[in-house]
Amino acid sequence: MAGTETHYTLPRPTFDEAPKLLIVVAPYYKDIADDLIAGAKAEIEAAGATWEIVEVPGALEVPTAIRIADRTADFDGYVALGCVIRGETTHYETVCNDSSRALSTLGLAGLCIGNGILTVENRDQAVVRAAVDQQNKGGGAAAAALHLIALGRKWTGGEKQVGFRPVGA
Numbered sequence: 001m002a003g004t005e006t007h008y009t010l011p012r013p014t015f016d017e018a019p020k021l022l023i024v025v026a027p028y029y030k031d032i033a034d035d036l037i038a039g040a041k042a043e044i045e046a047a048g049a050t051w052e053i054v055e056v057p058g059a060l061e062v063p064t065a066i067r068i069a070d071r072t073a074d075f076d077g078y079v080a081l082g083c084v085i086r087g088e089t090t091h092y093e094t095v096c097n098d099s100s101r102a103l104s105t106l107g108l109a110g111l112c113i114g115n116g117i118l119t120v121e122n123r124d125q126a127v128v129r130a131a132v133d134q135q136n137k138g139g140g141a142a143a144a145a146l147h148l149i150a151l152g153r154k155w156t157g158g159e160k161q162v163g164f165r166p167v168g169a
Protein backbone atom coordinates (compact mmCIF):
# COMPACT_ATOMS: atom_id res chain seq x y z
CA MET A 1 0.00 0.00 0.00
CA ALA A 2 1.42 3.37 -0.93
CA GLY A 3 2.70 5.46 1.94
CA THR A 4 3.25 2.53 4.27
CA GLU A 5 6.90 1.89 3.36
CA THR A 6 9.19 1.96 6.37
CA HIS A 7 11.71 4.78 6.40
CA TYR A 8 14.78 5.67 8.45
CA THR A 9 14.08 7.41 11.76
CA LEU A 10 16.77 9.48 13.46
CA PRO A 11 17.71 8.50 17.03
CA ARG A 12 15.71 10.46 19.62
CA PRO A 13 17.67 13.53 20.78
CA THR A 14 18.64 14.07 24.41
CA PHE A 15 18.65 17.38 26.27
CA ASP A 16 20.53 18.74 29.26
CA GLU A 17 17.64 21.18 29.90
CA ALA A 18 14.13 19.99 29.11
CA PRO A 19 12.65 21.88 26.16
CA LYS A 20 9.11 23.21 26.35
CA LEU A 21 6.94 22.69 23.29
CA LEU A 22 3.56 24.05 22.33
CA ILE A 23 1.18 21.70 20.54
CA VAL A 24 -1.15 23.72 18.31
CA VAL A 25 -4.02 21.54 17.13
CA ALA A 26 -6.96 22.14 14.80
CA PRO A 27 -9.51 19.53 15.95
CA TYR A 28 -11.53 19.88 12.77
CA TYR A 29 -11.92 16.08 12.92
CA LYS A 30 -11.82 15.51 16.66
CA ASP A 31 -11.08 11.76 16.73
CA ILE A 32 -8.23 12.14 14.27
CA ALA A 33 -6.83 15.07 16.22
CA ASP A 34 -7.00 13.12 19.46
CA ASP A 35 -4.80 10.37 18.01
CA LEU A 36 -2.33 12.92 16.65
CA ILE A 37 -2.18 14.62 20.05
CA ALA A 38 -1.60 11.31 21.84
CA GLY A 39 1.32 10.50 19.57
CA ALA A 40 2.85 13.93 19.93
CA LYS A 41 2.56 13.98 23.73
CA ALA A 42 4.13 10.51 24.01
CA GLU A 43 7.09 11.50 21.84
CA ILE A 44 7.68 14.76 23.70
CA GLU A 45 7.55 13.02 27.08
CA ALA A 46 9.84 10.21 25.88
CA ALA A 47 12.45 12.86 25.12
CA GLY A 48 12.12 14.30 28.62
CA ALA A 49 10.52 17.47 27.29
CA THR A 50 7.33 19.21 28.38
CA TRP A 51 4.29 20.38 26.45
CA GLU A 52 1.38 22.75 26.51
CA ILE A 53 -1.54 22.57 24.08
CA VAL A 54 -3.90 25.03 22.42
CA GLU A 55 -6.73 24.57 19.93
CA VAL A 56 -7.60 26.64 16.88
CA PRO A 57 -10.61 26.28 14.55
CA GLY A 58 -8.80 24.91 11.50
CA ALA A 59 -5.48 24.22 9.81
CA LEU A 60 -5.33 27.73 8.36
CA GLU A 61 -5.16 29.19 11.88
CA VAL A 62 -2.35 26.92 13.12
CA PRO A 63 0.56 28.99 11.73
CA THR A 64 -0.90 32.22 13.07
CA ALA A 65 -1.31 30.70 16.53
CA ILE A 66 2.33 29.61 16.46
CA ARG A 67 3.40 33.11 15.45
CA ILE A 68 1.35 34.64 18.26
CA ALA A 69 2.83 32.20 20.78
CA ASP A 70 6.38 32.84 19.60
CA ARG A 71 5.86 36.59 19.87
CA THR A 72 4.38 36.47 23.36
CA ALA A 73 5.60 33.33 25.12
CA ASP A 74 8.79 31.30 25.55
CA PHE A 75 8.47 27.95 23.83
CA ASP A 76 11.45 26.13 22.39
CA GLY A 77 9.44 24.52 19.62
CA TYR A 78 6.04 23.82 18.17
CA VAL A 79 4.02 20.86 16.93
CA ALA A 80 1.35 21.67 14.36
CA LEU A 81 -1.46 19.10 14.26
CA GLY A 82 -4.61 18.82 12.19
CA CYS A 83 -6.36 17.00 9.40
CA VAL A 84 -7.47 18.33 6.03
CA ILE A 85 -9.73 16.06 3.98
CA ARG A 86 -10.51 16.87 0.36
CA GLY A 87 -14.08 18.03 -0.30
CA GLU A 88 -15.94 19.07 -3.46
CA THR A 89 -14.16 22.36 -4.15
CA THR A 90 -10.63 23.69 -4.52
CA HIS A 91 -10.66 24.89 -0.91
CA TYR A 92 -8.69 21.78 -0.04
CA GLU A 93 -5.70 23.07 -1.99
CA THR A 94 -5.92 26.44 -0.29
CA VAL A 95 -6.03 24.99 3.20
CA CYS A 96 -3.23 22.51 2.54
CA ASN A 97 -0.92 24.80 0.65
CA ASP A 98 -1.40 27.92 2.72
CA SER A 99 -1.01 26.18 6.08
CA SER A 100 2.08 24.24 5.03
CA ARG A 101 3.67 27.23 3.31
CA ALA A 102 3.09 29.40 6.36
CA LEU A 103 4.64 26.80 8.65
CA SER A 104 7.66 26.53 6.35
CA THR A 105 8.03 30.32 6.36
CA LEU A 106 8.01 30.36 10.16
CA GLY A 107 10.57 27.56 10.15
CA LEU A 108 12.85 29.51 7.84
CA ALA A 109 12.56 32.40 10.33
CA GLY A 110 14.10 30.12 12.93
CA LEU A 111 11.13 28.53 14.72
CA CYS A 112 11.42 24.81 15.47
CA ILE A 113 8.22 23.40 14.05
CA GLY A 114 7.10 19.86 13.27
CA ASN A 115 4.22 19.69 10.81
CA GLY A 116 1.64 17.03 11.67
CA ILE A 117 -1.23 18.45 9.63
CA LEU A 118 -2.56 15.53 7.60
CA THR A 119 -3.60 16.29 4.03
CA VAL A 120 -5.59 13.33 2.77
CA GLU A 121 -8.19 12.24 0.25
CA ASN A 122 -10.51 10.50 2.69
CA ARG A 123 -11.07 9.61 6.33
CA ASP A 124 -9.57 6.11 6.02
CA GLN A 125 -6.24 7.60 5.00
CA ALA A 126 -6.39 9.95 7.98
CA VAL A 127 -7.17 7.19 10.49
CA VAL A 128 -4.13 5.12 9.50
CA ARG A 129 -1.79 8.12 9.61
CA ALA A 130 -3.05 9.43 12.94
CA ALA A 131 -3.13 6.12 14.79
CA VAL A 132 -0.24 5.92 17.27
CA ASP A 133 0.17 2.18 16.62
CA GLN A 134 0.17 2.71 12.86
CA GLN A 135 1.85 5.64 11.09
CA ASN A 136 1.82 7.92 14.17
CA LYS A 137 2.23 11.18 12.25
CA GLY A 138 1.64 13.14 15.44
CA GLY A 139 4.64 11.49 17.04
CA GLY A 140 6.65 12.09 13.91
CA ALA A 141 5.82 15.79 13.95
CA ALA A 142 6.86 16.05 17.59
CA ALA A 143 10.10 14.22 16.81
CA ALA A 144 10.84 16.68 14.02
CA ALA A 145 10.39 19.64 16.35
CA LEU A 146 12.59 18.02 18.98
CA HIS A 147 15.36 17.39 16.45
CA LEU A 148 15.27 21.03 15.35
CA ILE A 149 15.44 22.19 18.96
CA ALA A 150 18.48 19.96 19.53
CA LEU A 151 20.07 21.28 16.35
CA GLY A 152 19.54 24.85 17.49
CA ARG A 153 21.20 24.08 20.78
CA LYS A 154 24.14 22.31 19.13
CA TRP A 155 25.90 25.55 18.31
CA THR A 156 24.34 28.01 20.74
CA GLY A 157 24.62 26.19 24.04
CA GLY A 158 20.89 26.21 24.46
CA GLU A 159 20.36 29.96 24.17
CA LYS A 160 16.91 30.60 22.77
CA GLN A 161 17.04 31.92 19.23
CA VAL A 162 14.72 34.79 18.47
CA GLY A 163 12.25 34.26 15.69
CA PHE A 164 10.74 37.40 14.21
CA ARG A 165 11.42 39.54 17.27
CA PRO A 166 14.12 42.17 16.72
CA VAL A 167 17.42 41.14 18.27
CA GLY A 168 17.56 42.32 21.86
CA ALA A 169 13.79 42.84 22.14
Ligand SMILES: Nc1c(NC[C@H](O)[C@H](O)[C@H](O)CO)[nH]c(=O)[nH]c1=O
Nearest residue numbers: 026028057058059060082083084085
Ligand atom coordinates in the same frame (compact mmCIF):
# COMPACT_ATOMS: atom_id res chain seq x y z
N1 LIG B 1 -11.83 21.92 5.45
C1 LIG B 1 -10.95 21.92 6.51
C2 LIG B 1 -10.63 23.09 7.19
N2 LIG B 1 -11.19 24.26 6.83
C3 LIG B 1 -11.23 25.42 7.72
C4 LIG B 1 -9.98 26.29 7.59
O1 LIG B 1 -8.83 25.63 8.13
C5 LIG B 1 -10.18 27.60 8.37
O2 LIG B 1 -10.41 27.29 9.74
C6 LIG B 1 -11.34 28.40 7.83
O3 LIG B 1 -11.14 28.60 6.44
C7 LIG B 1 -11.46 29.76 8.55
O4 LIG B 1 -10.28 30.48 8.38
N3 LIG B 1 -9.76 23.05 8.23
C8 LIG B 1 -9.17 21.87 8.62
O5 LIG B 1 -8.38 21.85 9.58
N4 LIG B 1 -9.47 20.71 7.97
C9 LIG B 1 -10.35 20.70 6.91
O6 LIG B 1 -10.61 19.60 6.33
Ligand SMILES: CC(=O)[C@@H](O)COP(=O)(O)O
Nearest residue numbers: 085087088089091092095
Ligand atom coordinates in the same frame (compact mmCIF):
# COMPACT_ATOMS: atom_id res chain seq x y z
C1 LIG C 1 -10.55 20.97 2.92
C2 LIG C 1 -11.78 21.75 2.91
O1 LIG C 1 -11.82 22.97 3.03
C3 LIG C 1 -13.03 20.99 2.60
O2 LIG C 1 -13.38 20.21 3.73
C4 LIG C 1 -14.19 21.91 2.27
O3 LIG C 1 -15.13 21.08 1.65
P1 LIG C 1 -15.76 21.58 0.25
O4 LIG C 1 -14.58 21.72 -0.71
O5 LIG C 1 -16.72 20.48 -0.15
O6 LIG C 1 -16.44 22.90 0.51
